[in-house]
Amino acid sequence: MIQAVDFITNSASIGTVNGIPLMTITLAVLATSIRVLALILLSIISGWLLAYGAIKSKIFENIFISLIEIFESVPVITFFPVVLIIFVDRIGGGLGVELAADFLVFTAVVWNIWMGEYQAFKTVPSEMVEVANNYNYGFLDRMGMIYIPFSIPRIAANLFPSVSDGFFYITVSEVFSIGLTTYATFGIGTEISSLLAQSNYYGVLTAFIIMGIIIVIIILALRSISERAVAKYTVDTDMPIMRRGKPRIRQTARFSAVASLNTLGKLAKYNRERRPQKDPEELFSTTPKKGKGNIIAGLVALAIFLYIIYSAIELILSVSAKEWDYLFSKTPSLLYGLMLDYLRVITITLISLFMALTLGYYFATRKRVEKFGIPVIQTLSAYPVPAYFPFLFLGIYPFVDSIFGSYTEEALVLFLGFLATFYYVFYGFWMGVKAMPSEYNEIMRNLDLGFFQKMRYVIIPSTFPYLISGITSTVNSAWGGLEIGEYWPHIAGNRTLQVHDGLMKTIDVATSTGNIALAAWGSFLFAIIVAVYSIIFTKKMMDLAKKKYVAEEGIYSV
Amino acid sequence: MRTYAIWWLLGTTLEVVDLDFRYENGYKVFQDINLKAEKGKFIAIVGPSGVGKSTLLRLLGAFLKPEKGSVLLHGKPVLRPTPLISMVHQSIVTFPWMTAEENVALSVRMKNLPKDKVKEISSRALEMVGLQGFNDLYPKEMSGGMRQRVAVARSLAADPKILLMDEPFAHLDELTAEGLRQDIYNILFNEESPLETVIMVSHNLTEVIELSDTVFILNGNPATIVAKVDIDIPRPRSPRDPKFDQMLDILYSYLTRKGVKKQ
């Protein structure tokens, strides 16, 4: 039974051509696009306010930044079933469903944008701030005349990944089932699944084409906006541009934080002759000193996770002692499933990394391939995998089956994960290669290094910070991919895509059979282990990156 | 083989013939560049800022392709970068994730030598540039001058015939630069070194007179070689030597083109 009323579909026979509801499809694509863009806009605006707060208050800054870092490294989608329950239960109706979908998209796009804005606000040149102080600018003037324009290039740089993320999640979050109830909110995700249910394949194809067109339009528009923004507002930019002989400080938001932390060497006396730090980025130390802020933020984050899960358990059911027994007895098999999922995530990540290193290098070193290839990859990445995967599934099943036999579904799920995540590490690596000092390129050519030597000694180390942030996103999205793929009923007609075992599958199955206690308990275990692990892992890697692998520090120039 | 012998007899190592170059955006940097670098010589290319000195070095190292004309090493065209023609950059380039020794070892690695041989060669190169005992320091633990020495050691360890240096002292403070300048000639032309010719780009005339045997003056738009000046002041050279001042006048007048005297 479909609870949210499919009102437009029913009333839109006006725009129907040959059984294809053109009008409805177009409206649905627009609805989804508007949802994504509006949430990105919301992230941008809220980010300005928060970033302003952060530069005004040290305490707020510490907590804000640490929270971003934590949430960035935790795959929020895996909490989705539980989050859904809260929204549907507490708010209910069409609004609850809509908000649940919005919440998911918001958490997917917001961190990058917030971080970028904060970085930008932090790096406003002191001269500009002095001018503002001089003329006694108020809050609005400061924002409108200094901070906001200054943050535009960085926001522009973060738009592509955010749009991709947004579309990816929106199509899965528009329709979902809890127990026997299917909830849906109007949009292309819902529309496609309703067309599928009616076996209207031409309709689905049309939906893909229209969605493709609109995504291409959005990407092109964003490209031109960001090009213009960069040309107009750049003081320092995130766009990878090769310049010669200048200090190169132009990285992703996360990387800026890394780069600006100049860890002093052991021998302080040798540091006396370091280059004068003229760069505004370095004048304002970009990353606040962490310490207590980090711990507080960790506790806050944990408290938020625990609250989400607790309210799910607490609100929806009062768990009896017998149920607790049941949950505890299930725990070992849940942990086993989690281990399997980890193996899957690692496999997906390694394959993505391999592809990134080879293909990304190929792209970054061949101008013509790059000019054509990067926009194609950007567009593909914004095209939501969950929307087209059922067709891929139908198309490649026989082929995959002939190779993998009884592991076919496993392979397909890994493939789905790969499609959903490959882009991040690829893009990160590509950015890293583009931002590599041009001198490094010349030295590699000069010394006639072979491919593996280049990779090992120069390219991987100098792109390391980019790779790490790319890998972090890839790992997160891999969890998202598993959450969708490990149990996908009715992926094509009556067929169900599922793996033998896995925590994501258990949670999905539990959610769809109404076993909320088990779903919540599984999410809880997942939250604790994965969150702690990814926070520690990401943090370790980032620390290593900022300590050792900052290519910009390899160029000494006044 | 025969051409090689002739060139060697004549003592020319690197030669530029009728070279034209323009950047992708259509900007024509050079027209008709001709120059010969002789064996055992320290050669300087001077010219005003933006005239194309760095560009010329990149053409000499085949990092850029000429629009017309060619670069010859021992009479053979240089078509792509080679360890035989090694470049030291203006902005001092080291790899922060490698120690001094590993930085140097990078240019030994492509030879596929055993590990201890690589270590030995890199250590010796560091010693040559006066950094013995600093093998395990990371670049960020070193001053700019030390880093540039590492970069020079890395270039030397590649066993080049020609060393290209793009304003190698420009990013050092005056004292450090002077220290390195005093050392560099001996470093580059000691008996162990395989180097035949050093080509340095600079806009600092004092530095050029202090170091070089031959100076090519690059000027005009598009630029070309407007003069070749030999400097025969005996070494070590002192800026207080009256000959030094004379040279300065001569170079200065070529650079300003109209023959203005030094003020």
Ligand SMILES: Nc1ncnc2c1ncn2[C@@H]1O[C@H](COP(=O)(O)OP(=O)(O)O)[C@@H](O)[C@H]1O
């Ligand atoms: N990649 C490039 N594309 C177009 N023009 C360039 C490029 N690099 C340098 N130029 C221009 O070529 C001229 C010579 O540059 P360069 O060789 O760096 O001069 P120098 O080293 O003598 O100061 C300059 O006018 C510079 O602006």
Ligand SMILES: [Mg+2]
């Ligand atoms: Mg130059």
